[in-house]
Amino acid sequence: MRLLVFIIAITMAFTSCKKNASPVPIITDNSTILTTGYTYGSMATVYYQYYTGNSYSGSDSAVSSFFFTDPLNPSNTTIDAGSISFNSNTLNNTSNLYKAYSLNIHQANSVWTVSGNSDVPAINYTITPNYPIFSGNAQLPDSFSISNGLNFNLTGISNHPNSSIFLQINDFTNSVYRSLGVNQTVCSFSEAELAVFQPNSTVFISLNLSNSVIQNFNGKNYAFTSSLNHMKSGVLVKP
Numbered sequence: 001m002r003l004l005v006f007i008i009a010i011t012m013a014f015t016s017c018k019k020n021a022s023p024v025p026i027i028t029d030n031s032t033i034l035t036t037g038y039t040y041g042s043m044a045t046v047y048y049q050y051y052t053g054n055s056y057s058g059s060d061s062a063v064s065s066f067f068f069t070d071p072l073n074p075s076n077t078t079i080d081a082g083s084i085s086f087n088s089n090t091l092n093n094t095s096n097l098y099k100a101y102s103l104n105i106h107q108a109n110s111v112w113t114v115s116g117n118s119d120v121p122a123i124n125y126t127i128t129p130n131y132p133i134f135s136g137n138a139q140l141p142d143s144f145s146i147s148n149g150l151n152f153n154l155t156g157i158s159n160h161p162n163s164s165i166f167l168q169i170n171d172f173t174n175s176v177y178r179s180l181g182v183n184q185t186v187c188s189f190s191e192a193e194l195a196v197f198q199p200n201s202t203v204f205i206s207l208n209l210s211n212s213v214i215q216n217f218n219g220k221n222y223a224f225t226s227s228l229n230h231m232k233s234g235v236l237v238k239p
Contacts, residue, residue, distance in 0.1 A: 040067060040120075043123075043222065044224075044227055045086070045105040045110060045225070045226055046229055049229070051232045062099065062101055064098060067096070079120065080096050080117065081096075084113070087109075108128060109127075130226045131227070132226075132227075134156055134228060134230045136155045142234075143237070146194045147191055147239060149188060151188045152185075157185065161211075165209055166178075166208040167180065167205070168206045169203050169205055170203060170204050172204075198237065199238060200239075202236055204232065205231070209227065
């Protein structure tokens with residue numbers, strides 16, 4: 001689902017503000033904010049798993065929601081949706097982007113409640129979270145050479161039947177990324193693309209996988225999303 005890219009941009013930004021010790025890259029290129037014409041907002045839970053090299057270093061969670069009037073231009077048409085809660089926890093609204101951190105997102109029932117207004121219908125929906133699984137951290141490179149380019153053949157992905165994959169390499173100043181289609185697990189980055197990174201520095205490789213359910217309220221479709229964001233840090237950049 002192409003709305004995934006905007007969801008990633010928002011949820012990554014939320015977590016980068018929270019985890020100063022392990023900031024998450026933020027997608028800032030608005031040309032990547034794509035969507036279908038069928039959804040008018042998203043309610044998402046995100047499970048973050050962090051690896052330093054091949055060693056597990058921790059996890060985190062975020063809950064986020066946003067609504068907009070133009071599905072073809074979500075980033076510029078976000079709107080207030082009234083009060084929003086997740087399992088009775090009220091989300092904070094900052095510039096029409098709703099968020100909360102470190103909640104229990106691994107419950108059998110996730111209850112979303114939106115008070116709504118003239119633009120957004122009242123929503124009360126219960127979903128069982130369904131997170132994708134990624135066990136292929138060891139298959140991600142520990143290092144790569146800019147001059148050789150970089151190829152990915154992603155393995156270890158399961159419980160992810162119907163959505164795209166978002167792959168990003170980031171040094172917190174520059175980033176390169178790919179949005180892979182359904183069932184696409186192979187991609188490459190050229191020498192020219194990787195040239196934005198400094199030799200002998202380290203970067204993060206992040207992988208975002210999402211499962212979504214679409215529900216209609218008052219004639220408008222909204223996405224309820226369970227996302228996994230996997231990050232491998234300490235990847236060495238070679239000349």
